[in-house]
Amino acid sequence: MTIIRRVQLPFEPHQAERFLYFIDPKHRRVHKLLKTIDRTKNRESRHMHLTRREGWLEVVCGSMFSGKSEELIRRVRRAYYGRQKVQVFKPEIDNRYSEKEVVSHNGTKVYAQPIREAAIILDLIEKDTQVVAIDEVQFFDQAVVEVVQELADQGIRVIVAGLDQDFRGEPFGTVPALMAMAETVTKLQAICMSCGSPASRTQRLINGKPASYDDPIILVGASESYEPRCRHCHEVPGKPSMHVKQIQTTY
Ligand SMILES: Nc1ncnc2c1ncn2[C@@H]1O[C@H](COP(=O)(O)OP(=O)(O)O)[C@@H](O)[C@H]1O
Numbered sequence: 001m002t003i004i005r006r007v008q009l010p011f012e013p014h015q016a017e018r019f020l021y022f023i024d025p026k027h028r029r030v031h032k033l034l035k036t037i038d039r040t041k042n043r044e045s046r047h048m049h050l051t052r053r054e055g056w057l058e059v060v061c062g063s064m065f066s067g068k069s070e071e072l073i074r075r076v077r078r079a080y081y082g083r084q085k086v087q088v089f090k091p092e093i094d095n096r097y098s099e100k101e102v103v104s105h106n107g108t109k110v111y112a113q114p115i116r117e118a119a120i121i122l123d124l125i126e127k128d129t130q131v132v133a134i135d136e137v138q139f140f141d142q143a144v145v146e147v148v149q150e151l152a153d154q155g156i157r158v159i160v161a162g163l164d165q166d167f168r169g170e171p172f173g174t175v176p177a178l179m180a181m182a183e184t185v186t187k188l189q190a191i192c193m194s195c196g197s198p199a200s201r202t203q204r205l206i207n208g209k210p211a212s213y214d215d216p217i218i219l220v221g222a223s224e225s226y227e228p229r230c231r232h233c234h235e236v237p238g239k240p241s242m243h244v245k246q247i248q249t250t251y
């Protein structure tokens with residue numbers, strides 16, 4: 001028999017055996033050779049990218065209007081399609097569009113439990129919850145960092161969405177720390193309302209004028225007080241300028 005071609009058919013990782021087919025064109029026959037394979041080895045080589053242990057943190061951040069809530073809602077809906085037990089939380093202070101829903105600027109929404117402080121999340125988690133989503137995470141107290149770590153360590157997929165920068169263009173609350181400890185970080189951009197470039201920052205406008213650096217950081221609002229801007233169009237009157245020190249090197 002002349003073997004001219006060896007064909008390895010696709011196989012599933014759970015299969016303990018695979019077949020090697022030897023094609024003999026002369027006799028128009030296919031000879032089958034059964035080969036036992038090592039299940040563990042096979043699974044490792046083909047599925048290294050799959051997570052074996054549940055529980056991690058996903059951060060969705062960016063400026064206002066960049067699509068953070070839309071993205072959080074999209075991930076939550078997909079989890080519901082997967083028949084997963086999901087709990088969504090939001091800070092009580094964010095009552096712009098709804099008390100008991102996360103609502104995006106273009107109207108998509110999902111039910112959420114409003115809470116006053118982060119530690120309460122641990123009391124509200126139900127036994128079989130697999131996914132926890134928290135919107136407007138920048139408004140929560142410092143304890144939110146330990147809360148999400150605890151949930152992820154317990155095997156829960158935790159999704160948080162929030163502003164990485166305040167209106168002054170400075171790191172916002174615990175979001176930078178959450179970004180550092182997350183397994184994945186998705187940084188979104190809106191469109192700059194001044195020049196049309198991708199926008200990484202949020203401009204606060206008071207009576208149409210840029211808010212000054214000393215204004216309070218927390219001010220709940222939407223398009224009446226804020227618009228997305230790129231770094232070049234973002235204005236913060238009174239912001240201390242950064243002085244780059246000249247470093248003298250001596251040899
Ligand atoms: N300048 C803008 N750039 C991008 N999207 C904008 C802008 N202004 C309004 N939007 C709307 O905002 C939506 C995103 O809203 P949302 O998910 O609530 O954002 P975020 O949570 O980041 O503030 C977009 O899909 C779009 O409909």
Ligand SMILES: Cc1cn([C@H]2C[C@H](O)[C@@H](COP(=O)(O)O)O2)c(=O)[nH]c1=O
Pocket residue numbers: 063064065068069094096136162163165166167168202217218219220221222226
């Ligand atoms: C920049 C900035 C924003 N806020 C407030 C304004 C809104 O209520 C939320 C952000 O909502 P979004 O879902 O990202 O659109 O935060 C604030 O209090 N301080 C700020 O500096």
Ligand SMILES: [Zn+2]
Pocket residue numbers: 192193194195196197229230231232233234
């Ligand atoms: Zn711009």
